[in-house]
Amino acid sequence: MPTCYRHPDKETWVRCQRCDRPICPDCMRDAAVGFQCPECVAEGNRGVRQAKSTFGGSVVRTPFVTYTILVINVLVFGAQYLAGNEVTGELAMWPAGVAVLDQYYRLITAAFVHGGVFHILFNCWALYVVGPYLERAFGHVRYVALYLISALGGSVLGLWLDPLNQPTVGASGAIFGLFGAVFVVGRKLNMDVRGIAVLIAINLVITFVVSGISWTGHIGGLITGSLLAGAIAYAPKNNKTLWQVLAITGALALLAVLVVVRASAILAAV
Incomplete structure (x- = not known):
């Protein structure tokens, strides 16, 4: 039985939808389809453009x-x-x-x-x-x-x-x-x-x-x-x-x- 790539002591049949590595419940991150591993989620977030204020600063929710x-x-x-x-x-x-x-x-x-x-x-x-x-x-x-x-x-x-x-x-x-x-x-x-x-x-x-x-x-x-x-x-x-x-x-x-x-x-x- 495959084990989680981050937690070898935990068995799992679930795999990351991006890299196909086995992931346990602690490592599962909800995705549009299935689950992804933490590394793939972080990599995807780096490609997301961060919201900016009108003139370039970070978005302010509380002044x-x-x-x-x-x-x-x-x-x-x-x-x-x-x-x-x-x-x-x-x-x-x-x-x-x-x-x-x-x-x-x-x-x-x-x-x-x-x-x-x-x-x-x-x-x-x-x-x-x-x-x-x-x-x-x-x-x-x-x-x-x-x-x-x-x-x-x-x-x-x-x-x-x-x-x-x-x-x-x-x-x-x-x-x-x-x-x-x-x-x-x-x-x-x-x-x-x-x-x-x-x-x-x-x-x-x-x-x-x-x-x-x-x-x-x-x-x-x-x-x-x-x-x-x-x-x-x-x-x-x-x-x-x-x-x-x-x-x-x-x-x-x-x-x-x-x-x-x-x-x-x-x-x-x-």
Whole structure:
């Protein structure tokens, strides 16, 4: 009596429909006709094209990156509430702190700190509304890159144009970057973008009319997010992933150069 090719101690009369090797019940895998062995199933799966998101990332069923960012925002705000100005002062964007004290982390951490209840409520609401849509369109990795680089873009413009001792906080730069990305994606997919265009226009008006709002963070994030989203969405079909990686690394490199140049200029003037 034949025995299983993987378990010689088990007798069987069943054979793999592809390779014809005898397989025991532990090794049987359902096939369109009969059963197949684990190796043949694995080999067949390698030839199956994996599903991709709209712009090349892995298919997203649950937008856990968006949810993770929301949780971090809430946790940091809770720490601000409990510790007072200590957490805010340690994490806020502050040009002098970046350039003079070499606290470059502020360029990113400022995006997770907020100036009040209304501030965090609006940013978290906006993230909850547009984040999952973009995460499903771009995939987890491209989306988190878009978010963080948009936040970085807002901080970099603040580093160049804000007073040296002016602190700024908030995820608004990243949120404006996401707004710009929604507009770009909508144009790429031939969707009606009037709604997001109006939303961007209203928020820009508020940015320049209401005092105490960091216009540099908003504009820097909007420009950075829009350009990066365009580079990802309009990447050539041939070697799309390579072009998208180059766009992301290129954006990071450009922003890093701008930070170094501005920090050097500030140090030279101090």
